[in-house]
Structures are given as structure tokens and as C-alpha cells.
Amino acid sequence: MLGQMQQAPLLLTDILRHALRNSANQEIVTRLVEGGIHRYTYREAGERIAQLAHALVEMGIGEGDRVAVIGWNTHRQLELYYALAGIGAVCHTINPRLGPENAGYVMNHAGNKAVFYDATFAPLAAGLAPHLPQVENYVELCPEGAQTQNGLDAKSYEALIAGKPSEYEWPGLDENTACAMCYTSGTTGKPKGVLYSHRALVLQTLVASLPSSLGCGPDDVCLPVVPMFHVNAWGVPYTALLLGMKLVLPGPGLDGKNLHEMIVEEDVTYALGVPTVWLGLLAYVAENNLDFGKLKYSLIGGSALPEKIIRGYDAYGVRCRQGWGMTEMSPLGTVNVEEPGFYDRPIDERIPEQVKQGKAVPFVDMRVVTPNGDRQPHDGESEGHLQVRGPWIIDTYYGFEENALTEDGWFDTGDVAVIHPDGQMQITDRAKDVIKSGGEWISSIDIENAALNHPDVVQAAALGMHHPKWDERPLLVVQLKPGSSTDLSAIQSFVNEKLPKISAVDDVQAVEEIPLGATGKVLKTKLREHFKDYKLPTAA
Amino acid sequence: MLGQMQQAPLLLTDILRHALRNSANQEIVTRLVEGGIHRYTYREAGERIAQLAHALVEMGIGEGDRVAVIGWNTHRQLELYYALAGIGAVCHTINPRLGPENAGYVMNHAGNKAVFYDATFAPLAAGLAPHLPQVENYVELCPEGAQTQNGLDAKSYEALIAGKPSEYEWPGLDENTACAMCYTSGTTGKPKGVLYSHRALVLQTLVASLPSSLGCGPDDVCLPVVPMFHVNAWGVPYTALLLGMKLVLPGPGLDGKNLHEMIVEEDVTYALGVPTVWLGLLAYVAENNLDFGKLKYSLIGGSALPEKIIRGYDAYGVRCRQGWGMTEMSPLGTVNVEEPGFYDRPIDERIPEQVKQGKAVPFVDMRVVTPNGDRQPHDGESEGHLQVRGPWIIDTYYGFEENALTEDGWFDTGDVAVIHPDGQMQITDRAKDVIKSGGEWISSIDIENAALNHPDVVQAAALGMHHPKWDERPLLVVQLKPGSSTDLSAIQSFVNEKLPKISAVDDVQAVEEIPLGATGKVLKTKLREHFKDYKLPTAA
Numbered sequence A, B: 001m002l003g004q005m006q007q008a009p010l011l012l013t014d015i016l017r018h019a020l021r022n023s024a025n026q027e028i029v030t031r032l033v034e035g036g037i038h039r040y041t042y043r044e045a046g047e048r049i050a051q052l053a054h055a056l057v058e059m060g061i062g063e064g065d066r067v068a069v070i071g072w073n074t075h076r077q078l079e080l081y082y083a084l085a086g087i088g089a090v091c092h093t094i095n096p097r098l099g100p101e102n103a104g105y106v107m108n109h110a111g112n113k114a115v116f117y118d119a120t121f122a123p124l125a126a127g128l129a130p131h132l133p134q135v136e137n138y139v140e141l142c143p144e145g146a147q148t149q150n151g152l153d154a155k156s157y158e159a160l161i162a163g164k165p166s167e168y169e170w171p172g173l174d175e176n177t178a179c180a181m182c183y184t185s186g187t188t189g190k191p192k193g194v195l196y197s198h199r200a201l202v203l204q205t206l207v208a209s210l211p212s213s214l215g216c217g218p219d220d221v222c223l224p225v226v227p228m229f230h231v232n233a234w235g236v237p238y239t240a241l242l243l244g245m246k247l248v249l250p251g252p253g254l255d256g257k258n259l260h261e262m263i264v265e266e267d268v269t270y271a272l273g274v275p276t277v278w279l280g281l282l283a284y285v286a287e288n289n290l291d292f293g294k295l296k297y298s299l300i301g302g303s304a305l306p307e308k309i310i311r312g313y314d315a316y317g318v319r320c321r322q323g324w325g326m327t328e329m330s331p332l333g334t335v336n337v338e339e340p341g342f343y344d345r346p347i348d349e350r351i352p353e354q355v356k357q358g359k360a361v362p363f364v365d366m367r368v369v370t371p372n373g374d375r376q377p378h379d380g381e382s383e384g385h386l387q388v389r390g391p392w393i394i395d396t397y398y399g400f401e402e403n404a405l406t407e408d409g410w411f412d413t414g415d416v417a418v419i420h421p422d423g424q425m426q427i428t429d430r431a432k433d434v435i436k437s438g439g440e441w442i443s444s445i446d447i448e449n450a451a452l453n454h455p456d457v458v459q460a461a462a463l464g465m466h467h468p469k470w471d472e473r474p475l476l477v478v479q480l481k482p483g484s485s486t487d488l489s490a491i492q493s494f495v496n497e498k499l500p501k502i503s504a505v506d507d508v509q510a511v512e513e514i515p516l517g518a519t520g521k522v523l524k525t526k527l528r529e530h531f532k533d534y535k536l537p538t539a540a
């Protein structure tokens, strides 16, 4: 027997409508690519989104068209998010750090009909143009007449929308209509496309916005440092409008100085980003004897949250919350939300809790399985491959025939994890990064975490290197503070003291700079190449 | 083009599963019908819900079966909510205050296959039994062997579930499957059934749980005084488990003394109920020189929140938030959530805001139309019929052929309201209670609100009485404090001083007791009958 309630589709447009009627005077503040700060209200954003929708339709963009956007976190990209989704088109965000080859590949693969880009990325766009026969229009996200001179016959975004009607009659759409897409960063093989639906993003937004998930609310001032060019900036552009939060968009200013200025000047209380960004900001604030103003929480994910960051921010009264997710999960999977009274406990007791990835949010199911597919108990010890399912988790990659799931309908995350009895999930490693020593699995995350605690270590990566007896043993690669005189054997002792014997590293090597990938994470593939002829001293 | 995410249905079972894995040790505390306090964890609740599911299936209850529940807010009714929905059956809550005739009518109309009832309602159940040929089983919500002796061959709930397996493999269901039903209280005509779907209740739970809606969180201790026998206690049994809140269920103890004890002993921070309950509790606390312990918020809806309650609770540091909704809306429509800094303002400035019904929650669309169906502007002045639409709003009443909507798909609430430019909705009156004086509409709510501010007025109702010149003019009916010696003309002057001239009441009459309906609201139909031969002094 079916219920007899209305069948109203879940659309991103409903979030926009809600924001406009209930929080019309709330602010959105942007650091502009062309310099200076831009500031407007939800109401004005709504008017410009409507104008943009008219312009898109006049440009020939319609239902199902994929439109590429290569840009920083700005109000203009926010407008593209809502206008494209609103007319039934697909906002295909491109990670400019993918590099021209991968960027060109995904734009062709997705069949982008138009490209919107920030001035910063004009050279990238111009270089790609000859290889993108299907693109009909280029639009630079810039004031009228300010287009970069680069041979692209690009329109200016501001000229494009100027004078268009500031209301739009959004069409009714099936809630499963595609609204956005994002490709994986292709650290292994070609990037693969994830095609998000309105339903998936609305549901993930509702769940992310719960006080038991991100834990931010209408009184917060929210700064997504996490880029809008990768997995919809973890959904913040939707969460912010749903809750009616003041939104602060950092544009191209992702360095310590610019971020610090935005946080303090705009009274940011809640920020989100990957660990590398928080390390940089922390160093800047410490070196310059500054503080974090009203910042209360930072949500950190994308790779493991190191103890060093937790302690560093804690000293300033900023609380670090860990989240875990992935492109294929829209991205939210878990958040580590503290129990009541958690912050009354001393930091040494808190650290072991805070380095966990967190509990699954509602409607995300998790399991950990052995390589044979047997389910592991949730005992905090039994490791295995982490698999997930739920309404905002991928079914099939774009353009693939077969779905991306196990036979029984779960998506394998590629991560290795344990689940604790209280529901906390803890990632040991990526399956491909796990160090396999004599049949045991060593977590590279644990080693890196220990290494980062050394005051002279700026960045760390643990790699499994061939060993004749144990199969693999850990090598620790570090990037030292400029001018540091610590010798590597001292670092090795420091690290090994903190680790269980089996995880003790066999050697430490230093590199000038540990390479980071397109999403700000350590690029182990590149490091492995660098060390391909290296032999462990223990392997003699 | 459709997105390519997993199609996972939205089921109430997912809320239960989430609660059990993430908050297994959280508490549910109940005042038992049989006396004493019962206390257990989510984990134990989950085990008993599974046991109950087995028992229900063994009893022959299956998908689509409607099962009647007549009970107080207890852990047993909570278990019925989840177990019935989980197996695909329908939890049909019966409001015992409907009286035997209406209760019998709705139970037959719904075709209930089994009846679960609290001992308090054993006489009602026994009296109805001869008229309910389709009922196969009666179960009393009581310990083993403690059934009321009343000729009903009833099972005991505790005996029924004892020894059953404490895990259940919940079936996958279409998210539009019916899970619960509730009849309107039939103040006009026969009660009509609303059949809720899993999808509708899950979505309304997600939205109610946002910090911008109810505004409670995992650290709150939640007391639903609003009955589980009417509109799912405003969804609290779902919201509490979704957020992992401690839940306090008052059982039959709805008087001031019992409620006060629960609030103080269990550290309740967030309570929900209709105004009459809050008036009773306030009087009890004031008379006995008590306080409200840790209570911070009470969410009040079901009828207009009077100034008297706001001021009364404010003096104790308890903040009253108004909500509006209805049976046909699952029920949540609006909540009046304060802007940041609101409570820094003096109470006299706050009152005019707090008496508004609030802003629509996400995904609920509201409009106000004239009797011709023309849309009124949202200017805070233009009154009209309030109409709504959205994913948890009724489409068709149970057993009806035609849907309950306007031609263009909106549900008419029967309320008259204005919408302010900032999105705040304010109810003037029920359409049938509005006092029509010389072409103008007078709000009975405004008059009642003014009257309740008089210290000797315990309850008030304004009625439109026939007037030869103006068509209708207001009569104010009051119930005075026992022993009050105030004369009615003093009350008339008091009230008319606060009202615009057109709303000034033509007369005041006292009654021993103002009758309340099945949901704790003033029963104007009954009052109108009482005054059917009455003539206004101004109508001479």
C-alpha cells in the first residue's frame, strides 16, 4: 500500500528558493580574481542566477548539456552552480590542477558544449581550445570588456548576463535529473566521471546540514577553502543557502595571508578544507603572531587529519573536526562529531578520537570486507576494504556500460579501514598505499602522522619498498623545514619511538618538496617513481 | 539526462539503523502507564523493535495492514512506530479523545486488523470491540499477565514480544510505501484519514532536524508532550533518533506536577506541545515556587502561541518558539526561529515577532490567495487563504477518489494568514472562525491573545455572533480563575484597550470551563452551540 502524499521532486532549485524567501538579506562575500572584495546579498545572487539562466538558454544550453567551469571559489561560480542545475543542464567543474592533458580528456569525454573560466585559467582554456571541437562558446568570468587577450573569442560573463530579466520560471524536473559532474583526479588510470543528480545532492545537503553532521548553523559564517572545482566544494554552496549562513568565498587567495585576512575580516566561524591548506595557514599565523579571530571549527578531510594540525589549532581555540568522503560519494561519508563534553577532556585523551575519520552520516551504509568479500566485525581491529552504499553514492561512472558496484550492490572505496564498536570508522590507508610486511598490513597514515609531529618535518609520506624477506618494509620520505639541520637518523628514532615495532620505518630519506596532487594530497605515484631505483638499507 | 547515483529508498528503518549504530547507548526514559519510570538505551529499543516485528508477522500482520494504536507517549508506542513501519505495515494512531463514536468510525474506515491499547483506554477498546468485526487481535500495552479484565481476550504486549529474536532483516520497500496514518479530529464533519509514506516522513524528519528548523541537536534532551496519538507527535520519535537525542516520554503524566518532575529529573532542555499544556505547567510551577531546571526551549504549536505564555516562560529563562502545521502536513509547515542576537532585545520588542507562526521550512511552498484564487502579495497586510504544497503534504485523503488539492495542485489549509516580506507567516484565524464584520475580517486569535493577558483569565475564545448591521460582531467568552471576583465589564475594557477599534468586543461572557477538543485546542463548535440562543447587547 502506498502513502497518499504529494509527489514533489527534490530539486536544487528548492534550496535556492528557500534561501531567497527566508534569508534574502544574508551576505555572500568573495575575493575577486580581478582583485578586491565583492559583497552582495542572497537576493542579488538570486537575481543574477536568474539573469544567467536566461543567458545560458539564449546561448543554446538546454536540458542535459554539460557545461565546463574552471574557476576559483567565487560568487560567479556559485551562480553557475545554481543556474545550470536550475535549467536542467549539468555544471561540470574542472580541476585546473589536473593538467592540460587530463583536463582536455575530461572535457572531450564529457562533451562540454561551453566553457566558463577564470582569468587565471585563460592560458589553460586557450591551449585546450584547438582540441575541443564540440565547444561552442567560451566565457571568461570577468567584467565587461576585461577578457584576456589570447586568441579565444571569449565573451565576458558580466556582459553576458547584464540586462537580462532578474526572474526565471524554473522548470519542473525529474528529481533524478543530472545537475553536476566531477571527474576523479586520475591518480590511477584515466579520470572517471561522476554524474550527480538533484536528488542525490539535495539529500546529501539535508544530511550534511544536520547538527549531528557538519554541525554548523544559521549563525555561522562559513568559509569553504575546499575548491568548488572538486566535488562541489563538499556541498557547501548548497548547505550554506539551505541554512541561510553567511558565505565567504576565498577566490584565488588560498595562501596563509589571504585566508587569514578573510577569516578575521569577515568573522568566519566555520571553515572547511584539506590538511595541506590548514598546515600552511597555521604556519603563517604562528610566524606572524596572529590569531584566528572568531574561527571555532574547521572541518578537515580529503586525507587523514594529522595530530599536528589538531594540536596546532587547538592551542588557538580552534576545533578540528575530521570528515571523510570521496568524489564518488558527493562526497560526504563520515564526520567525526564530538560527544557532549568532549572538549572538557585533556587534549592527549582527545587526539586518539580525533584522528578517526568519524561515524557514517544517516543513509550512508558502510561495511568492511576481507579480500574474499567476508564481512569483518566492527571491533576496531579487523581491517578490510571499506565499501559503502546510499542515495548519494555512485552507481555507474559516466559513459561506462557496467555499474561500479560489487555484485551485491556496494561501492568499494579503495580505502582500507576498521570500524569501531561505537560506529567510528578509521582509515588505515588507501588499499594501494598499504605497506604489506610479512602478511601484515602497515598503515602509511600512522607513520606519516608520527613523522609530522617532528617540529622540522613539513610534509611526510611513507612508502612500501621491496624487501627480500618481508616483501615490503616502510621507507619514510620527508620534506624538512627550510634550513633545518636535523639529521635523518634523529627523525628515524623520533618516529620509531612512537610506532609499534612492526611499523618502525627501515629508513628515512629527504626530498626538496613532496609532490601534491590535484586535490592537495600527497602524490605517492610521483614519489614512487622518484624512488624506483632506491634500495632499503635493510634489504642488503 | 539522468544522474547516475544509486537508487536507495528513503525508509524510516534507515533512521532506526542509523540511531542504533551511532548512538546505541543513548537513553529513552518513559513514565509508565502501570506506574514508575522505565529507562533503556537505543540498543535495547532496537532489540525490542525487532522482537515486536517478529511478533507482528507471526500475528499475521503484513505489508499494507493498518494496525490501530491507542496509547500515551511511551517506549512501547515508539516500538510500534518503528516495527510496524519496518515490516511495511501502517501504524494507525488513534486519538482517544475523539470519543468512542469517532474512534470506532475511523477504526472501521481504516479497516484495522489489530488494536494495541494502553490500560487507560481498555474501556474504550472493550466498548468498541463489538463494532469492529475486522479486528483479529487485541494487545494491551502492559506486562505479562497484567491485562485489564474487561471481556476482551487481549494479549499482553510484553508476553507477545518476549523471547522473540532480537534482530530482524527489514525488507526493502518502495519509499512511497505507507507507514503511518492519522485522522483529522473531525471538528467539522467526519474525520478524514491521512496516509503518510516513508518518503514523506523521512524528508520531513530531515528538514525538522535542521538547525534552522526545530533547532535542537544531539546534546539536547527532548520531551514531546505533544501526543504520539496525533500526527506522530510532530515527528519527534523520528527526529530524536536521527539526531541521537535523549528522549523523555511522559506517558499519561501530562499534568503540571508530573511534567515538571520529568523536566527536572531528566534534565530536559527541549520540550514540545500545544499552548494549553504550557499554560497548565506554568501555573503549577508558579504556584509552587519551582523552576524549569535545564529547560531552554519549548516549541509550541497546534494553536496560536499567546503572549501570556511567551512572557510567563521568559521570566524563567525558557524560550518559546512557535511552530505551525497540521495533520495533512505530517505536520511541519513553519517554525519561528530567531535571528542571531534576537534574545538580546527587550521582551516588548520580541513579542510581536514571537506571536508570528514562522517561516516555511525548506521544501514547503506557501501562498496566500483571495477567495477568487488570486495570489496576495507578501506584504504582511494582505490576508487570504493559506495554501501549501510539498513532499510531505497530503495529496488524497484515505478512501477518497478525488485528491484534496486545488486545480493547480495546492492544499488549502483552512487557515487565513498574511505573509510578511521577510517570509514570516502569520495566521489571522481559521477560515471558519474569522469574524466577518461589515466586509472586514476580525482575527479571533488577536482578541483571545489580548484577553489571556488579563491575570484572571485562564482560557478565552472569541466568537463571531450575528449582528443586524455588521453581519457579525465579536463576543468574548472567558473562563476565569477559580474564585476570581473581576467583573466582566472590567475585562471588556481591558481587552478593548489593547485592540484596534474594529476588533473591540461587543460583549464578554463567562463560562465555567471552555471546552477543549481532542488535540487540546478550544472547541469552538461546542461553544457556538452553548451560545446559540445568545444575542449581543449591541444587536438590539
Ligand SMILES: Nc1ncnc2c1ncn2[C@@H]1O[C@H](COP(=O)(O)OP(=O)(O)OP(=O)(O)O)[C@@H](O)[C@H]1O
Pocket (backbone or CB within 6 Å): A183, A184, A185, A186, A187, A188, A300, A301, A302, A303, A304, A305, A322, A323, A324, A325, A326, A327, A328, A357, A413, A414, A415, A427, A429, A430, A519, A521
Ligand atoms: N579524512 C580522511 N582520512 C583519510 N583519507 C581520506 C579522508 N578523506 C578522504 N580521504 C581519501 O580521499 C579519497 C577520496 O578523495 P577524492 O575523491 O577527492 O579523490 P582521490 O581518491 O584522492 O583521487 P582520485 O580522484 O584519483 O580517485 C578517499 O578514498 C580517501 O582515500
Ligand SMILES: Nc1ncnc2c1ncn2[C@@H]1O[C@H](COP(=O)(O)OP(=O)(O)OP(=O)(O)O)[C@@H](O)[C@H]1O
Pocket (backbone or CB within 6 Å): B183, B184, B185, B186, B187, B188, B231, B300, B301, B302, B303, B304, B305, B322, B323, B324, B325, B326, B327, B328, B357, B413, B414, B415, B427, B429, B430, B519, B521
Ligand atoms: N502555531 C499555530 N498558530 C495558529 N494556529 C495553529 C498553529 N499551529 C496549528 N494551528 C492550527 O491547527 C490546525 C491544524 O491542526 P490539526 O491538524 O492538529 O487538527 P485541527 O485542524 O485542529 O482539527 P481537525 O482535525 O478537525 O482538522 C491548523 O490548520 C491551524 O488552524
Ligand SMILES: [Mg+2]
Pocket (backbone or CB within 6 Å): A184, A326, A327, A414
Ligand atoms: Mg578516489
Ligand SMILES: [Mg+2]
Pocket (backbone or CB within 6 Å): B184, B326, B327, B414
Ligand atoms: Mg484541520
